[in-house]
Amino acid sequence: MKAWRLKQFNQPLEYEDIEKPAVADPTDVIIKIGGAGVCRTDLHLIEGIWDRALETPLPFTIGHENAGWVDEIGSGVTEFKIGDPVIVHPVASCGKCLSCRAGEDMHCENLVFPGLSADGGYAEYLKTSERALIKLENGVEPKDVAPLADAGITAYRAVQKAAPFARPGTVTILTGMGGLGHIAVQLMKEFGNGEVIALDTNSERLDMAIEYGADEKILADGNHLQRINEITNGKGPDVIIDFVGEDDTHKESMEMLKKGGHYFVVGYGGVLHVPSLDIINNEFNVIGSLVGNYNQLYELMRLHAKGKVHLHSTTYPMSEANEVLQMLEEGKINGRTVLVP
Numbered sequence: 001m002k003a004w005r006l007k008q009f010n011q012p013l014e015y016e017d018i019e020k021p022a023v024a025d026p027t028d029v030i031i032k033i034g035g036a037g038v039c040r041t042d043l044h045l046i047e048g049i050w051d052r053a054l055e056t057p058l059p060f061t062i063g064h065e066n067a068g069w070v071d072e073i074g075s076g077v078t079e080f081k082i083g084d085p086v087i088v089h090p091v092a093s094c095g096k097c098l099s100c101r102a103g104e105d106m107h108c109e110n111l112v113f114p115g116l117s118a119d120g121g122y123a124e125y126l127k128t129s130e131r132a133l134i135k136l137e138n139g140v141e142p143k144d145v146a147p148l149a150d151a152g153i154t155a156y157r158a159v160q161k162a163a164p165f166a167r168p169g170t171v172t173i174l175t176g177m178g179g180l181g182h183i184a185v186q187l188m189k190e191f192g193n194g195e196v197i198a199l200d201t202n203s204e205r206l207d208m209a210i211e212y213g214a215d216e217k218i219l220a221d222g223n224h225l226q227r228i229n230e231i232t233n234g235k236g237p238d239v240i241i242d243f244v245g246e247d248d249t250h251k252e253s254m255e256m257l258k259k260g261g262h263y264f265v266v267g268y269g270g271v272l273h274v275p276s277l278d279i280i281n282n283e284f285n286v287i288g289s290l291v292g293n294y295n296q297l298y299e300l301m302r303l304h305a306k307g308k309v310h311l312h313s314t315t316y317p318m319s320e321a322n323e324v325l326q327m328l329e330e331g332k333i334n335g336r337t338v339l340v341p
């Protein structure tokens with residue numbers, strides 16, 4: 001089969017013929033890819049920054065945002081049959097460790113993360129486990145929902161953590177209106193009760209945020225901290241969810257956050273420097289959020305089926321992965337992109 005291989009950090013991917021994955025364990029499932037979402041994490045993998053957290057097994061196939069059809073099943077698979085359309089939770093978790101038993105798949109002690117620590121979905125086929133699969137509703141095409149497997153679930157978990165603090169009369173800033181941000185706006189309107197302000201450097205993306213229900217948009221043009229200060233009567237936002245996670249957004253978030261406020265870090269790549277005196281004096285809460293668990297993806301799929309979450313996505317042929325990654329790097333993508341074999 002054809003697959004996009006990362007062979008060396010900071011080099012374009014290579015489109016190669018490799019062997020189709022095979023069932024090894026009884027709970028293994030081979031998925032025929034219907035759509036593989038393109039994520040900023042793919043750029044970070046190519047840069048090599050994930051090597052610190054999860055050793056990057058070069059050469060390997062990237063792609064952790066997948067949906068498709070069940071193609072082969074192990075002897076122990078009971079809930080799925082060949083041909084079922086499915087969305088794939090990003091990790092194959094063991095189901096036996098304490099984290100799995102607590103429902104936290106992302107913290108699994110025996111985690112296999114296709115696309116990060118094992119071969120992923122920029123390919124014709126992907127190997128995962130039965131535990132990772134959720135059946136799609138009738139009429140839902142894998143390529144139309146693939147980004148919910150990562151962009152969607154990550155926005156969902158962050159908003160679920162933040163929503164209890166977004167009470168009536170509060171202000172929430174959502175920083176970065178890309179693949180995750182535009183989903184988060186809709187979820188925040190669903191789960192929160194405060195004002196939701198979209199912040200981005202791109203006015204088209206801000207217009208999209210308003211369409212999706214943001215109460216206000218602010219262009220990050222250099223004067224944005226002052227505008228936020230005015231809107232919040234000098235107090236700052238109660239909640240910030242940062243989908244960018246670069247040095248600038250960390251710094252600005254710490255400058256504007258209200259006393260006792262909550263700063264959720266979802267995007268990454270930068271370094272957060274904050275004096276400990278500021279943390280204690282302002283009682284800042286800084287909270288990380290990583291993807292989401294199986295049940296969160298299940299809940300998101302139900303909301304999507306009810307028409308409460310819309311996904312702005314564009315499809316490209318699988319053969320154009322490097323071009324799409326380049327566009328993402330240059331900030332030329334609105335919403336999410338999906339590669340289709």
Ligand SMILES: [Zn+2]
Nearest residue numbers: 039040041150
């Ligand atoms: Zn991702």
Ligand SMILES: [Zn+2]
Nearest residue numbers: 094097100108
């Ligand atoms: Zn586990």
